[in-house]
Each structure stands twice: as structure tokens, then as C-alpha cells.
Amino acid sequence: MLDQLVASLTDGILLGFVYGVAAMGLTLIWGVMEVINLAHGPVIALGMFGTYLLFTHLGLNPYLALIPVAGMGLLLGLVIYVIAVQRVINAPPLSSLLSTFAVNMIIIGVCTAIFSTSPQNINYSLGSLSVAFLNINYSRLIGALGAILVTAGLYSFLYFTRPGKAIRAVANNRAAAELMGIPSGQMLALTFGLGTMLAAVAGGLIATFFPFTILSGSPYELKSFVICVLGGLGNPLGALLGGLILGFLEGLIPAFLPVSWVPVLEFGLFVLVLLVRPTGLLGEPSK
């Protein structure tokens, strides 16, 4: 029983790192722009397809493929921002919600027409590491390592660079930031670009573990909402922590209950955190 629990927790926590990266994109956009990006799931799936296409057609190592995928994610985010978000950013929240939902439907529709909804798979196995009774896939270990690097990079960007500090300033008080000469429009565009970049990178990492379709981003989008609420909005470390908690639960619950109970308890936790600590674990308590 203990063996099973440890194996299950290890798998869950390693996956939790990648959940964290997926949620970072959502939490950044939500926290800075107060936009709930419903195109987050399809962008994760686009990251999967980007990695897949670079691997199958150009023979690029899937982990190296994450670099161009990140670049394309950033560019896509800027395009989505200019076309669908910029004009509704000051409108009531429902407008941006509907606008990003429309982008979600467009991406799914176009990609279904191009790729169909047949499952795709990156046929690239690194094998597994055996330690005593544990068998850990190297791909999950690399995924976790990648997630740590991405978190460190994003944290450094936000806290130690001028554009990062500007983004935080815009998140804190957009009017005051503008008075200080910060071009808030550019910062918002950059934030949206970074958010989609993170989603695409998370998708690329997930594609190295599991088969996928253009609809595969949806479960990660839902998990990202739970993680954002758990970790607190706009905080990359909070997102990583939230991802790890979710991964821990996904490892813990199946050891005692049927796997079908996992979403029930995950979303139960979502409601509970909203009720008890709506600003999340690392968010400042509401005054």
C-alpha cells in the first residue's frame, strides 16, 4: 500500500509542476489584466501541436522544439490581444470573457478542420528511471525541471527587469503606472503574450507525456482555474504551488478512492478555497 501511495504521489507531483506552468499563463493575464482568458485551453493544445509538428516534420527534439513554440506562443498572444482583447479591456468583464471565448471557438474550429480530432502522439520515449519500487518516466522528470526553469525565469523577469516591474506596476494601479510614464497598453499586450507563451510551453511539455487532440487543452484550462484560485492571482510562485497541490491530490486520492473521484474532490477544494480564502494561498488577504 505504501509503495502504491509513494508511486502515485511521485507521478502526481511531477505532473503538478507542469500544471503549474499551464496555470501561470492564466494567472498572469487574470491578475494583471483582469481578463479571464477562455482561449487558454486551445492555446495549450496549439503548443502540443506546435511541438508535434516540429518533431514529426522537422525532426526537432521535442524539448528543443519548446523554444520556437514559446516564440510562436508569444507572437500569437500579441495577435490575439490586438484583435480580440485590446478593444474590450476596459469594457465590463463579460465582454472580454465572450471575446476570448470566441477566439477559443475559432482556434478549435480551424484546428479541427486541419488536424481533425483524431489523437496525435509524439513518439519520443526517454524510458524510465527505476529506484527501488519506483519507476519514474524521464519525460516527467524533464517536464518538472522545465517547469522550475520557466517559473524561475518568469519570476526573475517580473521582479528584476524593467518591463517585468512595469507589468507589476500596471497590475497594481494602471492609472498611477501611466502617470509614471509606463506605456500600459504595451505592457498589457506583453502580459497577454507572455500568458499565451506559458500556455503553449505547458502544452509542449504535456505533449511529451500523453497523446492529444485540439480539445486536449480543456482539462488543463479547468485545472488552471483551480490552481489560480489556490495560488492567488498574478503570482507565478503561487501558480507553481497550486499546481503542486493539485498534483499531490491527484496522486493521493486514487490511492484511497476510485480515480473518478479526483475531479469531484478537486473542484470541491476550488469551492472551499473561494469560500475561505478567495485571494488564494499566496495572495494577500482581502481587507
Next chain:
Amino acid sequence: MKRLLVLCSVVTVLGFLSVTVMSPAPALAAAKAKAKTETILVGFTASQTGKLNVESVRQLNGFHLWMDQVNKAGGIKLPDGTLVKVKDKYYDDESKKERVQELYTKLINEDKANFLISPYSSGLTDAAAVIAQQYGRIMITTGAASDSTYKKGYTLVYQTYTPASKYLTGAVDILMKLGAKSKKIAIIYSNDKFSTDVVKALKTYAEAKGFKVVMFEGYDPSTTDFSPFINKIPQGVDAVMGGGHFADTTTLARQLYEKKVKTRMIALLVAPPEPKFAELGPACISVIGSSQWEPLAHFTQAAAKKEGLPWFGPSGDAFVKAYKAKYNEMPSYHSAGGYVAGLLLQEAIIKAGSTDTAKVKKALDGMNLMAFYGHVKFATSAKDHGLQIGHEMVYIQWQKNKQGKPVKQVVWPAAGATASPFVCPAPH
């Protein structure tokens, strides 16, 4: 001069007669030929996209091969000499149950399909069968093994596949032959209709044979991460069985391999007999799967004679050769299923001597034959009308050939086996 006039008159009269008497002959012949040609429309949906597309496209290919062969031969020849040509009309159901009923209604009402073939999978077929029965169209089902569809009182739905309740029970027999140690089995299955039917019957059978089912857990068909299930497999189980359809079962097989699960046997549904399963490489070796038909399985005219059954259709070798020539790949049992669905309809139309639904239904009810696909006979009682009661499964195992590449071998039943089954891990 008078003689000349008489001669001219005779020639004129004969010429006139030849025109009037001879000319209607080709017209009559043409009219007769026209009366002897008929065209039927066979309607169905196929999962050209979505999670069922691998199996469904093979099924579609099999059906198209049959249709092409029939039409090239001039059509289905009825006893009265009428030639029945076959046309098809199909739509992509996107592997979605909710699309199926709408599309089958369209096939019947707008496209005026005379006969129906089922979509691929039990879930989709169950949805389509209601429409077929409701609108009074015969439906030959293929790729639809679930028993329950045929126990709903339908009278026009006929099953080609061996029912789900017999799908994996032979794996227990193989395990007994290999020598069970702990007598424990773990069953991980897709919680769709077909897979659930299969594993329920499997569990009952295994328990009746003295095995203990120590894990019995279903997963959502869209699952891609099987580690929560694999981590729960108790140590020392004799076998891991279950799965669902191609996409999820292939992922399950890959992850069982990556997780280095220690067990003596892995027996999974649907995916292993597919030639594409070999793309898993080392992860496919030793996996056992049940198959409705295999190219290696020898159902021949001699076997039919031995069992006192009439033979119908091409030989297995001829089917494989024609399929490979047309699609440049080996047929799977899904391909054979698609072909046989057409073949059974053809035989029933010939026996009925007509394309009339009531007459064809009567012929199907009385059908008891052997084809390259095996024995075919339908239940006709009110409680399970249309259920397949003649056909039996064969079991394959992926083994290595001399070059170390994956090769599929028939390992059960022993009489038709091309190799002996072995326990996991694969011998080197």
C-alpha cells in the same frame, strides 16, 4: 418486266417486314436489360475523425472493397437474372454519438437508403439501431459487439461480430494454459458501453474459473494519463486485462510498459489486433488481444464442408490480396468486418431474390454459413434477435520475429494457433 415488278415488290415487302419485324427486337432487348438492373443505396456513418477513426476507417475500407468488387462484377446477381448494383452514402460522425441519430435519419429520409450498415463501435451503433428499427430499415452491424443492443426487441438489426460477452474470456483460458501463479487479475477498462459489457462478462468468467479479480476500475474513454490506475495494480497479479478502443488502449499499453508493470500476461481489447499497434515497438511485445478475424485464421471451404455449412464469398487469401492491392496495408479485423457486412447483405439479397426488406430479413433470419471471416448465424428469438451466435474469437499475441521486429501470431484457440503464447516479459 412483270417478273421484275414482282421481284421488286417482294424485296420491298421483305424489306418493310425486316424493318417492322426486326427493329423492335433491339428495343425489346434493351427494355429487358433495363428491367434486369437495379441499384440499391447502402447508408452509414463512419468515424473519419475523432478517437475512433483508426478502427472506423479500416471498416470503411473493407466495405468499399466489397462494394467495388460487386459493382465490377456487374452487381449482385439475383436468381431471376436481375443485377443489383450497389451505391453508398456516408457521413463523418466525428466519433460522436450525438451526431449518429441525426445522420441516420437523414440517410433514410433524405438520401433514401435501402439498407444500412452500422457506424463503428457499440455506443454509436446502439444510437443508430433505434433509428433503423424505427424507420423499418435492415441494419447489418459491424464493429459493434455489445450484447445489449440486440436485447432491446429490435427485429431488423443483425450483428456481424462475436458479442462482447465472449470477447476476452478466452484470455482467461490462455492464462490457465500458461499456468497462473497468484490467480489474481487486475482489470482496468474504459467505462464505455462495449468495454463495460466485455469486462463484466470477463469478471464473471474469471471468477467462475477460480481467479480473484483484485482490481476492477473503469476510466473515462478520453483518458490519456493512466498512471493513477497503473500505480494501483496490486503486486504479483497474474494478468492485467481490459482497455477499450484503439486510442486509449494503445496509450494504456505504452504506459504499462513504461511503468515496467510486473505481470505474467497483458490482454487488452480492440487495439492489439490492429497492425498499427506494432508502432508501439517493444511496448507491444507479449500483449495479447482478441480478434474477430485474422489473416492467419484459416476458415476455408474445406472447413465449411467439414462443419456441414454452405460457403459464401472469397477465400481469406483472396480478401487479403485484394485489400492489400487496394489500400497497400494488411487488413485488420475491422477491415474484414466492413467487408463481411456487405457480403452478408449480398448473400441475403441473393437468397431473398429481391431487395425487398421483408424478404431480405427472412433470408438473414435463416442465414447459417461460413465465409473467410468464419461461421455466421443470427439469433432469431424475440429476446435477442439479431445477436451473433455462430462466430468465435481468435486471440493474437505480439511476438518478435527473427529480426527482432514485432510480429502478430495467433495463439488461441490451440487448433488454429500459429505460435504458442508466452508469459511476460518477452523471452529474448
